Amino acid sequence: xxxxxxxxxxxxxxxxxxxxxxxxxxxxxxxxxxxxxxxxxxxxxxxxxxxxxxxxxxxxxxxxxxxxxxxxxxxxxxxxxxxxxxxxxxxxxxxxxxxxxxxxxxxxxxxxxxxxxxxxxxxxxxxxxxxxxxxxxxxxxxxxxxxxxxxxxxxxxxxxxxxxxxxxxxxxxxxxxxxxxxxxxxxxxxxxxxxxxxxxxxxxxxxxxxxxx
Numbered sequence: 001x002x003x004x005x006x007x008x009x010x011x012x013x014x015x016x017x018x019x020x021x022x023x024x025x026x027x028x029x030x031x032x033x034x035x036x037x038x039x040x041x042x043x044x045x046x047x048x049x050x051x052x053x054x055x056x057x058x059x060x061x062x063x064x065x066x067x068x069x070x071x072x073x074x075x076x077x078x079x080x081x082x083x084x085x086x087x088x089x090x091x092x093x094x095x096x097x098x099x100x101x102x103x104x105x106x107x108x109x110x111x112x113x114x115x116x117x118x119x120x121x122x123x124x125x126x127x128x129x130x131x132x133x134x135x136x137x138x139x140x141x142x143x144x145x146x147x148x149x150x151x152x153x154x155x156x157x158x159x160x161x162x163x164x165x166x167x168x169x170x171x172x173x174x175x176x177x178x179x180x181x182x183x184x185x186x187x188x189x190x191x192x193x194x195x196x197x198x199x200x201x202x203x204x205x206x207x208x209x210x211x212x213x
Contacts, residue, residue: 001154003029004142006162009155013163014180016170024166026139032161033136033146038070040195042148046074047134051116053126058100063114068134075131076109076116083118083128086110090117150198156191160184 001009007025014021037045049066062069076083083106086092093110094100097119104120106128111117116128136148149157167180 001145001151001158002142003139003144006139006146006154006158009159010162010166013159013184014166014170016166021166021170024169025162028162028165029158030138032158032165033139033149036157036161036192036195037133037136037148040192040199041072041133042136043199044148045070045134045136047132049130049132050127051130053106053118053122053128055123055125056121058119058121059115059117061114062116062130062132066130066132069114069130070133070135071111071113072133073111073130074133075129077129078106078126080105084108093117093119150195153191153195153198156187157195160188160191164188 003026006029010025010029011017011022016022047066047068049069051060051062051065054060073085076085086096086108088095088110090110090112093108096108100117100119100121102120103123105122106118106126107120109116109118109128116130118128136146137144139146145151146154146158161184164181164184167178167184171178171180
């Protein structure tokens, strides 16, 4: 479905023609796509990129050189091999090493938002390779089509997810269950299972590795 078709489908589903809701729809569709790929990581969004350490600085902003970075990393390494990632982020790194002020080859990294923290700090700028998930391309023009989700599931996935977000606003403050939102989420969850099945059938191997997530 095109961006325009998605907007029309969401408008038809929520049936609220107020200017506030109508104005929300374009942005909410992009928000819905981002939420979907966060919940079901898509192989087509896996990328390889590099950042460089900064002399006398224990961190680097990944988006300074990888603007498509979504915040999710599968692998970090240098020419010397893979570098462990502290699952607990910077707090875990600091609890293990108590200080970041040490010079030498990078031994461990932590991801905090868009920032890559590293211990130790190389004396010279060092290239670090990342395998990461990119953010999906933002839909802008009416003819744009979401490229990272199977077209056969566009309506069930994107329209239902976007409609659920909008119904959450429409039904805010009502007593009892948010019926519209719940209905859309239930339909979305069915489509999400179909998406997971679609992905599973296209895996070349069920053996797990750093490329699986």
